[in-house]
Amino acid sequence: MKTESTTWPDGDSVSDGVKVVAGILTRSSPVIALLLLWQAFGLVGALPVYVPAPTTIVDHLLGMLAEGTILPHAWATLQLVYVGFFGGASLGVILGVLTGRITVLGRLFDPLVSMTYPIPKIALFPIFVIWFGIGFMSKAVVVFLAAFYPVYIHTFDGVRGVPDLHIWSAQNFDASRFQILTEVVIPDSLPQILSGLRVGLALAFIVVFSAELIQSDLGLGQLALQARQFNNYELMFSAISVIALFGVVHDRLLLLVRRRLLYYREGDEQ
Numbered sequence: 001m002k003t004e005s006t007t008w009p010d011g012d013s014v015s016d017g018v019k020v021v022a023g024i025l026t027r028s029s030p031v032i033a034l035l036l037l038w039q040a041f042g043l044v045g046a047l048p049v050y051v052p053a054p055t056t057i058v059d060h061l062l063g064m065l066a067e068g069t070i071l072p073h074a075w076a077t078l079q080l081v082y083v084g085f086f087g088g089a090s091l092g093v094i095l096g097v098l099t100g101r102i103t104v105l106g107r108l109f110d111p112l113v114s115m116t117y118p119i120p121k122i123a124l125f126p127i128f129v130i131w132f133g134i135g136f137m138s139k140a141v142v143v144f145l146a147a148f149y150p151v152y153i154h155t156f157d158g159v160r161g162v163p164d165l166h167i168w169s170a171q172n173f174d175a176s177r178f179q180i181l182t183e184v185v186i187p188d189s190l191p192q193i194l195s196g197l198r199v200g201l202a203l204a205f206i207v208v209f210s211a212e213l214i215q216s217d218l219g220l221g222q223l224a225l226q227a228r229q230f231n232n233y234e235l236m237f238s239a240i241s242v243i244a245l246f247g248v249v250h251d252r253l254l255l256l257v258r259r260r261l262l263y264y265r266e267g268d269e270q
Helices: 011-043 054-067 071-101 103-116 121-132 136-160 164-172 177-214 220-229 233-261
Strands: none
Touching (some): 011 054, 071 233, 136 177
16 A cells, blocks of 8 residues: 655755745844834824824725726836836946947047936926827836936946956957957946846836826826825825835845846855
8 A cells, every 4th residue: 555755844944944034034124113113103093194004005005906996007107117127227238338348439428428317317307298298208218217327337337347357368268359248248247237227227116106296197106196186195105105015026026136147146245
């Protein structure tokens, strides 16, 4: 008679799982403490009327999810972030590599970046509304620019910071220019590029919310503005919570990609 055997996880697997959970709780402890304190003030009635308790916000958000009313706004915001961020980040990496490797291009492009980078990108939104109208394109261009600059600057610095010794070593092995670029320059500058992508992603979420506050038919920013006009604070905080959740999730995904790509770098900050 054949009997089935139960396989129990070994001690190392359990220990690793405990360490992972403990690490997550440790990193999240400031947020958890803030939420608990916030909820405690709500339970004793110490919160002002315009600051609902976290459980009230969650209940309102779950109701909106069940009704499907928040989904079009969330998708409209994500579309703007994806189009603007991926477009701006792609151009930033390409131009950063080119200007970092070709000195003449770097010298020509640097004054333009120095002159335009300090301008708040949301301040250009009225100009883009005139050029592209009040629809999708004007907001996408603002997000595009917000993502482009940090990605370009980090990529440029990373490429320029590649040690000459690494390039000379590759040349001594008769590596072609393409091989030097793909096997030496880009891998060496990858940490800087990924840092730029992280900054650009955060700015994309910030700028898209600001642009939707100014002019939009759909979007989480517009939803928060409408809620403020009608003193619907639960709705306002729900919209803000969703944009914050989107930002955290996408940032964690980018950090996961970073860990996968930079697995060889011991001690890399998570």
